[in-house]
Amino acid sequence: xxxxxxxxxxxxxxxxxEGVPKNPRFVKDEKFDKLKKSIIxxxxxxxxxxxIVVPHEGKFICIAGNMRxxxxxxxxxxxxxCKVIDFDAQKLRAIATKDNLPYGEWDWExxxxxxxxxxxxxxxxxxxxxxxxxxxxxxxxxxxLPDGNKAPFQQMTFTLAxxxxxxxxxxxxxIKQTDEYKYCETMGNENSNGNALYLIVMQWAEQRR
Numbered sequence: 001x002x003x004x005x006x007x008x009x010x011x012x013x014x015x016x017x018e019g020v021p022k023n024p025r026f027v028k029d030e031k032f033d034k035l036k037k038s039i040i041x042x043x044x045x046x047x048x049x050x051x052i053v054v055p056h057e058g059k060f061i062c063i064a065g066n067m068r069x070x071x072x073x074x075x076x077x078x079x080x081x082c083k084v085i086d087f088d089a090q091k092l093r094a095i096a097t098k099d100n101l102p103y104g105e106w107d108w109e110x111x112x113x114x115x116x117x118x119x120x121x122x123x124x125x126x127x128x129x130x131x132x133x134x135x136x137x138x139x140x141x142x143x144x145l146p147d148g149n150k151a152p153f154q155q156m157t158f159t160l161a162x163x164x165x166x167x168x169x170x171x172x173x174x175i176k177q178t179d180e181y182k183y184c185e186t187m188g189n190e191n192s193n194g195n196a197l198y199l200i201v202m203q204w205a206e207q208r209r
Contacts (some may be wrong), residue, residue, distance in 0.1 A: 001084045002081065002082065002083050007073055010051070010069060010080060012062055016060055020093055027033075033145065035068070035204070045069070046072075046081055050081045051068060051080050051081070052064035052082070052083050052085060052095060053082045053083070053085070063095055064095060064096055152187075172193055181195070
């Protein structure tokens, strides 16, 4: 049953229900700020993904969505859209755990090629970017082949300064918009950034002649 419930009647899961341990999840300050911003930017999501709560001693215990509940409180919301359930402790433990499991994996090459990375990070997507800006880490698998080193392909890693990495990123993005890139020889390589980087190098080599 879905209900709009006053936040004053909803409690965080602190182990109040026998057989259901307190919520083990937490969000670091930076990510918590992103969660709050997400709620401000897209409040419709609150109705699309309800808190899961259980009636308990005249209140409701939040089984799934504890971090959202914290964020709603800080943002001074008065109510939350909730799905009210009533299961035994074993089922509640399973729901509390499975609600937080990331079953899928991101295709980082698709994200890097077709999505705005800064926008994704703003929405809370954890990219494999390394704060020290190792190029392989920054682009995830973007500069890698899905199956690693398999003949006739090679995987290469470069460590660059921030500005160097940004220049290469921009150059790759620019060359992908050209006709030369559309018709360049890929030699069977399906990695788009690898092909773009190869074309940049070949154009440079041609200019050197």
